[in-house]
Amino acid sequence: MDISITQFGDGATRVVLVGKLDILGAEKVGLPLSTVAGAGGNVVVDMRGVDFLASIGIRQLLIAATTIERRSGKLVLLDPTPLVTEVLLTTGVDDILPIVRSDDEARAAFAGAASGAA
Amino acid sequence: MDAGSVETQTFGISAGDIAAIDRWIATAIGRWDLPERVVFGARLCVAELAANTLEHGGAARGHDRITLTVRRAGDGIAIEFVDARAAFDPTRVAPAASPHAGVMKPPGGLGLKLVRAYADELSYRDDGVHNRVTLTIRSAAAQARRTA
Numbered sequence: 001m002d003i004s005i006t007q008f009g010d011g012a013t014r015v016v017l018v019g020k021l022d023i024l025g026a027e028k029v030g031l032p033l034s035t036v037a038g039a040g041g042n043v044v045v046d047m048r049g050v051d052f053l054a055s056i057g058i059r060q061l062l063i064a065a066t067t068i069e070r071r072s073g074k075l076v077l078l079d080p081t082p083l084v085t086e087v088l089l090t091t092g093v094d095d096i097l098p099i100v101r102s103d104d105e106a107r108a109a110f111a112g113a114a115s116g117a118a
Numbered sequence: 119m120d121a122g123s124v125e126t127q128t129f130g131i132s133a134g135d136i137a138a139i140d141r142w143i144a145t146a147i148g149r150w151d152l153p154e155r156v157v158f159g160a161r162l163c164v165a166e167l168a169a170n171t172l173e174h175g176g177a178a179r180g181h182d183r184i185t186l187t188v189r190r191a192g193d194g195i196a197i198e199f200v201d202a203r204a205a206f207d208p209t210r211v212a213p214a215a216s217p218h219a220g221v222m223k224p225p226g227g228l229g230l231k232l233v234r235a236y237a238d239e240l241s242y243r244d245d246g247v248h249n250r251v252t253l254t255i256r257s258a259a260a261q262a263r264r265t266a
Contacts, residue, residue: 022140023133023169052140052158054165055229083158090235091228 001025002049003032008103012042012110018049021057030060037067037075042110044100047080053087058097065096074113076100123150123190128183131175131201135184136168143188150190152257159236159255160188160195166229167199167208167251175203180247194238194256200248207242208233208251 001019008014013036019025036043045061065075077099080088088094100106125146129135143164147157168184180202187198208230234240237253244250 020140022137022165023172024137027133052161054162054169055232056169058228083155086155087162087232091231093228 001028003029005032005036008042008044009107012044012106013039014044014046016046016049020052021050021060022052022054023056026054026056026060029057033060033064034067037064040068040071040073042073042113043068043075044078044103044106045075046078047084048078050080050084053080053084055091058088058091058093061097062093069096074098074110076106076109078103078106124187125189126185126187128185131168131172131182131184131203133172136165136172139168139184139186140165143186147188147190147195150195152190152193152195153259156194156255156257160197163233163236163253163255164197164199166233170206170208170229171201171203171249175201175206177204178202179204191254192256193259194254196254197252199251199253202248205244206249207244209240209242 001017001021001024003018004016006014006016015033015036017025017029021029043064045064061075061077068075075097077088077097079101080099085099088097088099098109100109127142127146129139129142140161143161144157147160164186171184182202185200189196211227211230233253236255238256239252239254241252242250243252
């Protein structure tokens with residue numbers, strides 16, 4: 001599992017994950033993901049390169065999402081593969097980990113969250 | 119059944135071993151030209167069972183190993199997962215509730231929820247020393263034939 005972190009637009013962060021988000025992958029992304037979440041702001045997690053997702057990986061994403069939500073931000077998952085999408089929908093986490101299919105959808109989700117919080 | 123349609127391997131129980139299990143199962147069943155979702159489902163179920171054994175398995179009752187047997191079953195796959203940790207029946211655990219926004223603590227039980235969702239058949243037997251979980255994952259086409 002590889003992780004890279006860049007800016008996403010104005011004040012948001014893009015986290016790009018590539019590889020297997022399994023038990024070892026979750027160990028690897030745990031600290032950087034929690035650091036990003038603790039910094040505040042909106043986060044888009046680019047899931048296009050994630051080819052395997054287990055529940056331990058979902059737990060890491062949920063921890064990050066709830067931390068971000070506490071700080072009035074939002075985390076969205078960008079364009080996971082169909083197999084990974086099925087895992088997310090099966091566990092019923094799409095309420096906390098909403099899926100978007102493009103950068104524009106991510107921006108719209110962040111804008112909607114901001115207006116909803118206002 | 120030809121000899122090439124069954125594979126068995128024994129592993130330790132650590133995070134590194136779970137990663138090795140996934141590599142092994144992907145390679146073993148990858149040779150069988152099964153639908154992608156069947157292979158993914160098999161890897162996912164085994165990863166969840168193995169992680170559950172590692173995280174919640176308690177004290178070992180015997181040789182502390184995971185033994186996996188995978189068998190091709192048409193365009194699906196049958197799996198036997200054996201470990202010697204404390205008796206635990208995954209078919210009798212209440213499914214995890216879906217988490218909701220505003221819930222700060224991620225719920226447990228997501229892994230077993232996935233196993234139940236992806237396995238078309240799931241059974242458990244405690245032989246006194248070992249947990250023996252057997253499961254079958256079928257292709258969508260095979261599922262449709264069974265329900266037709």
